[in-house]
Amino acid sequence: MSKATMATVWLDGCSGCHMSxxxxxxxxxxxxELAELVYSxxxxxxxxxxxxxxxxxxxxxxxxxxxxxxxxxxxxxxILVSLGDCAVTANVPGMRNPFKPEAxxxxxxxxxxxxxxxxxxxxxxxxxxxxxxxxxxxKVDVFVPGCPPSADTIFYVVTELLAGRMPxxxxxxxxxx
Amino acid sequence: xxxxxxxxxxxxxxxxxxxEDETILELARQHDIHIPTLCYLEGVSAFGGCRLCMxxxxxxxxxxxxxxxxxxxxxxxxxxxxxxxxxxxxxxELLFSERNHICAVCVxxxxxxxxxxxxxxxxxxxxxxxxxxxxxxxxxxAYFGLDHNRCILCTRCVRVCDEVEGAHTWDVxxxxxxxxxxxxxxxxxxxxxxxxxCGKCVQVCPTGALFEKGTSVAEMRKKHEFLPYLRLMREGxxxxxx
Ligand code: SF4
Ligand code: SF4
Ligand code: SF4
Ligand code: FES
Numbered sequence: 577m578s579k580a581t582m583a584t585v586w587l588d589g590c591s592g593c594h595m596s597x598x599x600x601x602x603x604x605x606x607x608x609e610l611a612e613l614v615y616s617x618x619x620x621x622x623x624x625x626x627x628x629x630x631x632x633x634x635x636x637x638x639x640x641x642x643x644x645x646x647x648x649x650x651x652x653x654x655i656l657v658s659l660g661d662c663a664v665t666a667n668v669p670g671m672r673n674p675f676k677p678e679a680x681x682x683x684x685x686x687x688x689x690x691x692x693x694x695x696x697x698x699x700x701x702x703x704x705x706x707x708x709x710x711x712x713x714x715k716v717d718v719f720v721p722g723c724p725p726s727a728d729t730i731f732y733v734v735t736e737l738l739a740g741r742m743p744x745x746x747x748x749x750x751x752x753x
Numbered sequence: 754x755x756x757x758x759x760x761x762x763x764x765x766x767x768x769x770x771x772x773e774d775e776t777i778l779e780l781a782r783q784h785d786i787h788i789p790t791l792c793y794l795e796g797v798s799a800f801g802g803c804r805l806c807m808x809x810x811x812x813x814x815x816x817x818x819x820x821x822x823x824x825x826x827x828x829x830x831x832x833x834x835x836x837x838x839x840x841x842x843x844x845x846e847l848l849f850s851e852r853n854h855i856c857a858v859c860v861x862x863x864x865x866x867x868x869x870x871x872x873x874x875x876x877x878x879x880x881x882x883x884x885x886x887x888x889x890x891x892x893x894x895a896y897f898g899l900d901h902n903r904c905i906l907c908t909r910c911v912r913v914c915d916e917v918e919g920a921h922t923w924d925v926x927x928x929x930x931x932x933x934x935x936x937x938x939x940x941x942x943x944x945x946x947x948x949x950x951c952g953k954c955v956q957v958c959p960t961g962a963l964f965e966k967g968t969s970v971a972e973m974r975k976k977h978e979f980l981p982y983l984r985l986m987r988e989g990x991x992x993x994x995x
Contacts, residue, residue: 661857664878671855674887712882719877723857750872751849752856752863 580738582607583615583628584659585649587642588669588707589635592724593660594618597632599727607731610738624652630737632659632730636666637713641701650714655737658709658716659730661723661751669707677703720745722753729753762828769824777830778806778819788832789841789870791848791959792907793820796980797916800908804844805870808832816840842874849879851930852886853902860973861961867905884930891936893943896966897955899934904962906932910954917983922948934962 586594594617600607614628615621631653637643650656661667672680680703685695710716720733729749736743761770764777764786771780776799781788792803799820807816811829816837824830831837848867856862870876888901908925911934915921922945926935936942955963957977964973 658878665849665854666883667855667857670883670885671853673883673885674853706885708882709878711878711880716878721877745877746875747872750856751854751868752859 580611580629581614582611583631585633587635588638589662593634596724600731630655632657636662636669636707638707639701655717657718663710664721673706721751722749760826762824764830796984797912859961860964860968862971866959893941903960909957913953913957920947
C-alpha cells in the first residue's frame with residue numbers, strides 16, 4: 577500500500593492553527609512517516625492533487641477565492657477536517673457579519689486611510705456577504721474547535737485519522753481554547 | 754404554606770428519601786447527581802428559562818425542568834438519557850447561534866459557563882446558521898460593561914439585583930429573539946438612578962456579557978460564592994423565616 581497523503585489549506589485565518597501544527601515539534605517526524613504532505617502553505621506544490629486522504633482546513637470562508645478553493649478541496653479530499661475556531665465557527669473573521677461588506681471596505685480603505693484612498697478591485701478577491709464556517713459551504717467530516725487547538729490536540733487528531741480511526745475530541749478542546 | 758412531608762422516589766434508579774419541599778435539582782445535587790444548568794442560581798428564585806436542566810419522569814412524555822419541579826411519592830426520574838443529552842446539546846447550540854460568541858476574544862474565555870456546557874456536552878460545532886445580530890455594548894457605567902453579544906437571557910442579573918440588592922435595575926424588554934436586558938426604563942446603565950454599583954449582577958452573570966471594565970481577554974473571573982452566605986446571614990438576622 578502506498579503512503580497516505582495529507583494536505584493543509586489556509587483560508588480566512590491568522591495562520592495560528594498552522595503555527596500550532598508546527599508546534600507538534602519533533603513529532604512532525606512521526607507524522608511525516610505516516611503520511612506525505614502533498615499540498616500546504618508549508619510546501620511548494622501549487623496544485624491540489626487528484627485525491628488526498630486527510631486535509632486540514634484553517635480559516636473561515638470569507639471571500640470568493642476561499643469559496644472556490646474549499647469547493648475544489650472538498651471534491652479532492654477523503655476526510656476534511658475543520659481545524660480551529662475560524663473554520664468551525666467563523667470566529668474573529670465572522671465579527672464583521674453584522675455589517676455589510678461595503679461598510680467594511682469604506683471604513684478600512686476610505687474613512688481610515690490617510691493617503692491614497694480607494695477600494696482595491698484587483699488582486700484582492702471580493703468579500704462575500706458573510707464570513708461563514710466551512711461546513712456551511714461543504715460537508716466537513718471532523719471538527720476541531722480551539723483558537724488555536726493545542727499542538728497535542730492536532731497531533732492526536734492527525735495520528736488517529738491516519739490510523740483509520742475517528743478521533744474522539746470529548747474533553748480535549750473547546751471554542752476559544 | 755410549606756409542605757414538608759418525607760417522600761421516597763428514584764433518580765436514575767437510585768432510591769432517595771427527602772422532604773418534598775425541595776426541587777429535583779436541589780435533591781439531585783445533594784446526592785451528587787449532575788444535572789447541567791445555566792439560569793439556575795443558588796440564592797435567588799428559580800426562573801426555568803434555559804431548559805438545560807430538563808429531566809424525564811416515568812409515565813409522562815413531557816420533559817420537566819428540574820429546577821422548578823418537585824418530586825412526588827414513587828416518582829421515577831431520569832436525568833441523563835441519550836434523548837436528554839441530545840436536547841441539551843441542541844439548546845446550547847441554539848444559544849451560540851443567537852448572539853455573537855467569539856470565545857477567543859472574550860473576557861470570560863476559559864471561565865464561562867456557556868462555553869463549559871458546550872465542552873461538557875461535546876458540542877464541537879454549531880449546525881444551524883448563526884444569526885449574527887447587530888448588537889450594542891453598553892459601556893456607560895463607570896465600573897462595568899454589558900455586551901449584548903454574549904447575553905443568554907438567563908435573567909440571573911435581573912433576579913439578583915431585584916431579590917438580593919433590592920435595586921431592580923435590570924429587566925427584560927421584548928420577546929423571543931428580540932428580547933434584551935435593559936437598565937431602568939431602557940436607558941444607558943451609567944444613567945440608571947436605581948443602580949448602586951454593587952456589582953452583584955456582574956459576579957453572577959454566567960457569561961462574558963456583564964464584566965468589570967479594564968478586564969481583557971480571559972481575565973474576568975466571576976465570584977458568586979457570596980450569594981448563599983449572604984442569604985444565610987440575612988435569614989439569621991430576620992429570625993430565620995424563609
Ligand atoms: S460569553 Fe462564553 S461562550 Fe460567549 S464568547 Fe464569551 S466565553 Fe465564549
Ligand atoms: S451593580 Fe448592583 S445595583 Fe447595579 S445593576 Fe448590578 S446588581 Fe443592580
Ligand atoms: S447579562 Fe448575563 S446574567 Fe444577565 S441575562 Fe445576560 S447572560 Fe444572564
Ligand atoms: S436551570 Fe432549570 S431551566 Fe435553567
